[in-house]
Amino acid sequence: MPFANIKVPEAALSGAQKEEIVQRVTDMFAHYFSEAARPHTMVLIEEVKDGGYGRAGEVFRIPEGHRAAD
Incomplete structure (x- = not known):
């Protein structure tokens, strides 16, 4: 079973954007692994909660x- 785990900052994406990501990643896996992988x-x-991640030693907000906006 193909599995993608995408971490994003909290409230960075709308519900519609998350839905689009799910659809596009699913399409990509079906393209590479065949349509049998889709279901x-x-x-x-x-x-990830704001302030709960960082880069280069700096906490990101x-x-x-x-x-x-949803």
């Missing part, structure tokens, strides 16, 4: 104006 494909989008 068994799992895509998990995990939202999303500016208020960059949050997705």
